Each structure stands twice: as C-alpha cells, then as structure tokens.
Amino acid sequence: MSDNKVEVDKRRTFAIISHPDAGKTTITEKVLLFGNALQKAGTVKGKKSGQHAKSDWMEMEKDRGISITTSVMQFPYGGALVNLLDTPGHEDFSEDTYRTLTAVDSCLMVIDSAKGVEDRTIKLMEVTRLRDTPIVTFMNKLDRDIRDPIELMDEVENVLNIACAPITWPIGSGKEFKGVYHILRDEVVLYQSGMGHTIQERRVIEGIDNPELDKAIGSYAADLRDEMELVRGASNEFDHQAFLKGELTPVFFGTALGNFGVDHILDGIVEWAPKPLPRESDVRMIMPDEEKFTGFVFKIQANMDPKHRDRVAFMRVCSGRYEQGMKMHHVRIGKDVNVSDALTFMAGDRERAEVAYPGDIIGLHNHGTIRIGDTFTQGEKFRFTGVPNFAPEMFRRIRLRDPLKQKQLLKGLVQLSEEGAVQVFRPLDTNDLIVGAVGVLQFEVVVGRLKSEYNVEAIYEGISVSTARWVYCKDERKLEEFRRKCSQNLALDGGDNLTYIAPTMVNLNLSMERYPDIEFAKTREH
Ligand code: GDP
Secondary structure (H helix, E strand, O other): OOHHHHHHHHEEEEEEEEOOOOOHHHHHHHHHHHOOOOOOOOOOOOOOOOOOOOOOOOHHHHHHOOOOOOOEEEEEEOOEEEEEEOOOOOOOOHHHHHHHHOOOOEEEEEEEOOOOOOHHHHHHHHHHHOOOOOEEEEEEOOOOOOOOHHHHHHHHHHHHOOEEEEOEEEEOOHHHOOEEEEOOOOEEEEOOOOOOOOOOOOOEEEOOOOHHHHHHHOHHHHHHHHHHHHHHHHOOOOOHHHHHOOOEEEEEEOEOOOOEOHHHHHHHHHHHOOOOOOEEEOOOEEOOOOOOOEEEEEEEEEOOOOOOOOEEEEEEEEEOOEEOOEEEEEOOOOEEEEEOOOEEOEOOOOEEOOEEOOOOEEEEEEOOOOOOOOEEEOOOOOOEOOOEEEOOOEEEEEEEOOHHHHHHHHHHHHHHHHHOOOEEEEEOOOOOOEEEEOOOHHHHHHHHHHHHHHOOOEEEEOOOOOEEEEEEOOOHHHHHHHHHHOHHHEEEEOOOOEEEEEOOHHHHHHHHHHOOOOEEEOEEEO
C-alpha cells in the first residue's frame, strides 16, 4: 500500500448537525477531550464560564455566545485521524452550514432526548439527503427526564425518513439514569454523575444476564432484559451498507454534559463512517487515491485573527496530497500559485501544514482572489460541483451615510458576497443596491464588516422584495425577451448572474407560469 492510501484510509471527516441547544458544543468539547486535544474540557464555548472557545474567532460570537464561524478540528482517535468540522448552530448563517456539509463524508446528528426531532434538524437532514451522507445519531441529555426511547426512534424514522438501529440502549433517565447497554458488545456501562469533565474509568458489566448486573442496578436489570426483548423485535439491526447509503442510522444514547456515551459514538464513527469519498466534478469523479492533488473551497472566513485582518479560504483536499511549497492551479482564474503557508487545524489551533491528505481541511490565505466553490488542481481543468448558493429569503436596500464612498461600498459588498457572507443584487433598472440574506444576523455582520474593513458607514432601508430566483434559459432569444419585459424585476448578483427579484410570491408564481421556458432556480452553483 502506498503512503497516501494508508493516510487516506485513516481519515474520518464529519460534522455535527443539531437544533440549537441540543448539545453540539458540549459534545465537541468532550470529543476533543477524547482526542487528547484539550487537557480538561470546558474551553470550547464558555457561555457561562466566561472562557472563550478555541473555535470562537469572531467578536460577535463571543458577545452573543453563539457560533457564527465554522471551525475545523483535527485529532487522533482509535488509530484514525478525525476531522470534525464545526457548523454554526444558530438559525442564521445556514448557508455556511449547508456548504460545510458538502465537505464532510458523514454527520453526527444530535437530538435533545427531552424534545425529540426539532425543525433545524429537519432542515439540515434535508441537506445531507442531497448527497445521501451517512448519519450517526446521538440521543443526548439522558441525565434529564427524557421521552420514551422507542418513541424517539419512531419519530426519527417517521419525520426524518431514515431507519434507526439502536447500538446502545438507555437504562433509566434523569436522576435514575443508570447507564447504557451496548447491544453489539453485550455489555452494560454504568453511569456515574458529576464526572463530565474527565475521561472516566467506567464500570462495565459483561453480559446482560450477568447476576452482577442485578447487584449493581437492582430491578432495573430485569426491566432491561424485558425491554431488550421488545427492542430486538421492534427495531432494525445495524446494517453497514444501509448506513453507508444513508438509509439507516446507528443510534447511541448518553449525556454530553456527563461525558457518557461520547466514546461510543467516536468508536462507531472510526469503525463505520466512510473514509474520504470520491467527489463529483463537471468532467468526472475524482478519486481520493489519485496521485495528483485536487481540492475545493467551501468556506471563506474573515477576521480569524484580529491582529492580522486576514481571510482564510477553507479547502477540502479531495485527492493526492498537499505539500508545503507546492504549486497549485487555481482553475477559475487559470493561474498557478505557490502555496507555502497553508494552515491545518489541529484541535483548533492554527498551524502550518506540511502535508495534508484527502479528507483533510487546509486553510489558504486569501487576498481576495479565492471564491467559494473554487477548484484547485495540479494543472487539470475541471470544476468540483455541488457547492451551492441558496436564494436569500430576506432583503434590504443598503445606502451610504457618505454618498462619496459608493465605489468602496460596491467593492466591499462584492467581496463579502464572494465570501458567502451575504448576497448582493443590482437591479437592472435602478441604482439601488439590495442585500439579500438567509438569516437576519447576516445584515448586522455585513454593516459591521463594511465599517471595520472598508471604512464605509452604511444603513439599511426596507424594500418590498420577498424572494429571489436565479434565472436561466437555453434559448437566447427567449431570455432576451424575458429580460426586456421583466427588467423591473431583474437584477445582477455579485457574480453578474441574472436574478429575478420578486416583490411577492404571487408575482413569482405568475411569472413562472407566464414564462414556462425560463428556469427559476432556488440554488446556484458557484
Ligand atoms: P448547542 O447549542 O447545540 O451547541 O448546545 P450546547 O452544547 O451549548 O448545550 C446547550 C445547553 O444544554 C447547555 O446549557 C449545556 O450545558 C446543556 N447540555 C448539553 N448536553 C447536556 C446533557 O447531556 N445534559 C444536560 N442536562 N444538559 C446538557
């Protein structure tokens, strides 16, 4: 086996998807504890303790205690090298989250067991379904009173349309949480509360029929045996192929806060989650074991280090390997660049990468030439597909306090839109500048960054736009006619793509009916 193959086979690249407050940050913290990345958990997001996360890069994030940024953490576990891509959990900035999901090979879905499946989880699962990403499920907060576990699994199956195979099973919950039964290993792991900040020595009882179990947890042992009969009859067995196809999810129970069950998830990911998968391009599939280096940019992050006002483009390596000082071909602009200072993200610290393999994420310093979706190769010309832009759902007109700075404003907005921080539209018929966002917080971030990075003070005004669609038509003549007749509703986005700006949904629907040859797209690929 070549060195490359050994390294590729070790990689597991995943992200956590969950509804806000389900416990994503807490799990991240415990996962890092297992990766020996942090000596003592408690520094990822100090919402309450006042400490700040290693992944908290932006001021706003600290102020609000929410994760705006997407960070990347790499750590060794169980012989594998795990890349965990953090996704912002807040309602806003979902575009970044969606695009991050294009860069992983599997996802961990975290569910608050007192609440069950919540809206944000539903939305994120829809995105993972576009690529049939394998999903591992964690039912969290077992130290609280939870809903009936069978009911929870039914809800996942019915609402999210994925079969569930329990790998562990809870024994009690809340104050009476005793531990979990590992179905595949036929062992009970006993829970001890108040040990969440450490990796604990656990008491393990082998065999569900072991009399030790009755001694340890009393009547819960008999209840467990009865319940397991029922569960075995009513639920699916784990099927690795079905998991890899995204049709079935292994389900684990535990408490992130109590650091209980997190090791089971990690064991599952290392054993079952796919190693770096091939990626589609407009020309062919790119295989991870190809010799030549390729990668794509899924995220651009500004202000990661306030002292250096830099921007970093996050790239997923898809094939070959990155070596310090190598020459890469930046396909969109057709230029070769020497890269000597890419970053890796070992447990949240930014370090210089000497080498990186498929599945790894590296950070390239960006001086405005790199855009989201850009492909890098060693000379071959193709484009990785599947990194989308989403039609914004909120719109505001943006205006300057000092009208002399119009040029700067436009430059700032176009650059911010290239980063994916916001979308900008210039109507064909007016001189307005319209900013479109998927989440409302984006508006604030944009005004803040325009001020600090471009030195322009902008304000927003309301505008009656309710939705936007990118328009396409193969027939040039028909497109021209559409352009002429509907110009008052048309605009160019930051990349000069024609967009239909609809004042109401009714208007959009009417236009779609009237112009059946025009495609109105909700997403656009970079
Ligand atoms: P995120 O918004 O998904 O990142 O969620 P957090 O990790 O910030 O968790 C939200 C809240 O739930 C915090 O107050 C956590 O301390 C709490 N929490 C997370 N996991 C558990 C758990 O297993 N049990 C209990 N009781 N609380 C938890």
